[in-house]
Amino acid sequence: MNIAGSLTQVLPIEDSSQIGHARRTAQKLAEQHGFDENDAGRVALVATELASNVLKHAQRGEFHLRVLARPGNAFGIEMQTVDRAQGFDLDACLADGFSTGGTQGIGLGAVSRQTNVFDVYADHRGAVLLARIFARSDRQADVRFGVSQHSLHADPACGDVWHLAYEGARISALVVDGLGHGEDAERAGLAGAQAFARAPFADPVMLMEDLHQEMLGTRGGAVAFAQFDSQRDGLTFAGVGNIGASLLDPEKSRGLASHPGIVGGQYRKAKPFDYAHVNGHLLIMYSDGLQSRWNLKDYPGLVHRHPAVIASVLHRDFCRGRDDVTVLVVDLEATHG
Known part of the structure; x- marks a missing residue:
């Protein structure tokens, strides 16, 4: 899906x-x-x-x-x-x-x-x-993700773009922040998302290169994606630029590392990072329209709420108000149909 x-x-x-x-x-x-x-x-x-x-x-x-x-x-x-x-x-x-x-x-x-x-x-x-x-005829389980995405000054065009893919026990999540905001930034973000959607579970180095090639000729932007596999209880993260990302459970938080550069501009091949024992964790990814100083421990019980609620609370309290903003929260559940 x-x-x-x-x-x-x-x-x-x-x-x-x-x-x-x-x-x-x-x-x-x-x-x-x-x-x-x-x-x-x-x-x-x-x-x-x-x-x-x-x-x-x-x-x-x-x-x-x-x-x-x-x-x-x-x-x-x-x-x-x-x-x-x-x-x-x-x-x-x-x-x-x-x-x-x-x-x-x-x-x-x-x-x-x-x-x-x-x-x-x-x-x-x-x-x-x-x-x-x-619909009452739809008896499938809820897909436990949430997103809060808002363009600067309610512009119809948004330079932030996100995409999610579910395939059996695997999830792949993308956030792109096209440089600046408005139509040109959106064009860059959509170009990256188009490449991602074709092969969201591909080798991460090759996938980042595919996004780079698709975004050439645009403004380019910051890119990060995370590939989760519940069967191996692991997550692979690749990022270029300033997309923020964290893995959280009720006890601790781990920041996910990105490399400097601009996809669609200049960057060195992004070495992906692997994270083990992540089943049941929350993955939170966000563009730089959101401040990075938030801590869910300041919100007792919030980590146990639905990912959509978490995304909205973070947007409400930490939006910078001077750029497009995206907060994507994914529950890394053990299995998906």
């Missing part, structure tokens, strides 16, 4: 009129991707409750929306709300019958039963709520 990158769609939630816009936008996206009336209605219901909850406890926040590629050419809808409020009463919000104001008052607990994936992280810095909904 190949998952091509896409931007996170962001809708502000600052007054009650924007709840309806979030509902209509999410429902339309579901309908466009094959959801029937009942399943699109579930999306609309959850979107309404999530957006209403932001106004109730935070007064303002954001509604994040994306389409999820699923095995077998199916699709899911991912919705998240992100805020910076203090004092989120998770127990009250999860209680059935707790009204978030202007809704049926069914509560986030009941909403969670309308979803295939529901997760929350809340502390004094704010809250992130995640809901993933698949």
